Amino acid sequence: xxxxxxxxxxxxxxxxxxxxxxxxxxxxxxxxxxxxxxxxxxxxxxxxxxxxxxxxxxxxxxxxxxxxxxxxxxxxxxxxxxxxxxxxxxxxxxxxxxxxxxxxxxxxxxxxxxxxxxxxxxxxxxxxxxxxxxxxxxxxxxxxxxxxxxxxxxxxxxxxxxxxxxxxxxxxxxxxxxxxxxxxxxxxxxxxxxxxxxxxxxxxxxxxxxxxxxxxxxxxxxxxxxxxxxxxxxxxxxxxxxxxxxxxxxxxxxxxxxxxxxxxxxxxxxxxxxxxxxxxxxxxxxxxxxxxxxxxxxxxxxxxxxxxxxxxxxxxxxxxxxxxxxxxxxxxxxxxxxxxxxxxxxxxxxxxxxxxxxxxxxxxxxxxxxxxxxxxxxxxxxxxxxxxxxxxxxxxxxxxxx
Numbered sequence: 352x353x354x355x356x357x358x359x360x361x362x363x364x365x366x367x368x369x370x371x372x373x374x375x376x377x378x379x380x381x382x383x384x385x386x387x388x389x390x391x392x393x394x395x396x397x398x399x400x401x402x403x404x405x406x407x408x409x410x411x412x413x414x415x416x417x418x419x420x421x422x423x424x425x426x427x428x429x430x431x432x433x434x435x436x437x438x439x440x441x442x443x444x445x446x447x448x449x450x451x452x453x454x455x456x457x458x459x460x461x462x463x464x465x466x467x468x469x470x471x472x473x474x475x476x477x478x479x480x481x482x483x484x485x486x487x488x489x490x491x492x493x494x495x496x497x498x499x500x501x502x503x504x505x506x507x508x509x510x511x512x513x514x515x516x517x518x519x520x521x522x523x524x525x526x527x528x529x530x531x532x533x534x535x536x537x538x539x540x541x542x543x544x545x546x547x548x549x550x551x552x553x554x555x556x557x558x559x560x561x562x563x564x565x566x567x568x569x570x571x572x573x574x575x576x577x578x579x580x581x582x583x584x585x586x587x588x589x590x591x592x593x594x595x596x597x598x599x600x601x602x603x604x605x606x607x608x609x610x611x612x613x614x615x616x617x618x619x620x621x622x623x624x625x626x627x628x629x630x631x632x633x634x635x636x637x638x639x640x641x642x643x644x645x646x647x648x649x650x651x652x653x654x655x656x657x658x659x660x661x662x663x664x665x666x667x668x669x670x671x672x673x674x675x676x677x678x679x680x681x682x683x684x685x686x687x688x689x690x691x692x693x694x695x696x697x698x699x700x701x702x703x704x705x706x707x708x709x710x711x712x713x714x715x716x717x718x719x720x721x722x723x724x725x726x727x728x729x730x731x732x733x734x735x736x737x738x739x740x741x742x743x744x745x746x747x748x749x750x751x752x753x
Contacts, residue, residue, distance in 0.1 A: 354494030366488035396629030398431035399423025400553035414602035419610035434545035435537035450529035469523035508689030574736035620653035648742035
């Protein structure tokens, strides 16, 4: 059973762009403007870049969720592959034995395998497998020896699971069951046009009707909508009604913080710093130095997003401060230490559960303080709206003048 020789690619931090960046790094595919492996920032920008999406979800038996989308979610993986005319072969079967054979054959041919696996079923994530939750995401398998599979998945450290655990995770959802993709090298002559298309998609996601869903859920309109929901107490989706004091409000504040700080393993600051890195690379590749100037505006947006994240769990409230520190610690532990930190991450999860129980009967803010918090959050969201609108307008002008 094979393990790829000298596999060393563990820099990827997002399931899609991170997995592709890891595969490219191992294959030795370098960017023409740096002579270095293609960065995840570059791939993220080509895939459609950043967006803002605002959604709330409420399922019986579970705490409500505030979802803040930070990057393009409209089929970004296929978009990225198509824009770079990236040859790939997809193998899929319902037979577990054939699925293992496909995986082993891929590795024996010297290529890492990108497979789709349920995040909740992979024990190194320390999420706990529950029948109500699943999320099929692409990860890199670079070895399969005996009863052990070797994985690169959003951590700087190599990860392992048993063969049975990987098979179970790969089989979780019918649509992606035992799906495997093998990549060749992208067509680097397509790089400039791919970058241009990615930038224009970011612009359109902020300024035009989204491909799916309501306009008020995406882009600049979504930021305005969020601010209204924080202050309009009569709307059924208002925070006053949707996230009343107690465990529901705690869930809204914590889930919002997670998305801003790196819920999916990506960079904090709602990925605006990562997008600024992309624009700096795009400036060099497209010979458009104005894009480098626009990148600084997005770095300012990153700072504003970080400020909003801190405001969701203000340091002045000890329970919120502890929650923020635990969530940050949990995120950083996995990125930096991988599965060796599992026991500490499980302990963090247990402590967060205790804090969540505590707020059910003793929420740490009065009604007046909650109202003040909402007003402050709304002010920060509107500040973000203005900053991001200005940055998008500057980006559009930079592209139109190229």
